[in-house]
Amino acid sequence: MSDGYIKVGEIDAVLPGKMKCVNVNGRRILLANVDGRFYATDDTCTHEDASLSTGFLKGELVKCPLHGSRFNVCTGAVLDEPAEINLKTYPVRLEGKNIMIALTASKI
Numbered sequence: 001m002s003d004g005y006i007k008v009g010e011i012d013a014v015l016p017g018k019m020k021c022v023n024v025n026g027r028r029i030l031l032a033n034v035d036g037r038f039y040a041t042d043d044t045c046t047h048e049d050a051s052l053s054t055g056f057l058k059g060e061l062v063k064c065p066l067h068g069s070r071f072n073v074c075t076g077a078v079l080d081e082p083a084e085i086n087l088k089t090y091p092v093r094l095e096g097k098n099i100m101i102a103l104t105a106s107k108i
């Protein structure tokens with residue numbers, strides 16, 4: 001298949017309300033399950049080098065474990081300082097049990 005989508009995991013590996021970091025072609029991607037819908041963003045906070053997957057997910061919002069900025073995992077939008085830059089987001093689709101993402105980043 002050459003439409004750019006890559007398998008990054010299976011749906012059972014990320015339960016609702018949970019998130020996980022996956023390595024895709026050397027890039028750390030945050031996979032989040034929000035009420036059964038999957039979203040993918042960069043895992044590294046846009047403020048400093050913190051892994052958002054080790055933070056806290058509440059609804060659509062992930063909170064950075066280092067300084068507490070929150071981001072919307074659906075849109076990538078940053079909500080609080082000190083981070084000021086939105087997260088890159090990636091298109092997600094499901095194929096059976098497989099979670100597929102396209103690494104072409106979308107901007108908001």
Ligand code: FES
Binds near residue numbers: 065066069082
């Ligand atoms: S590293 Fe995430 S808010 Fe500072």
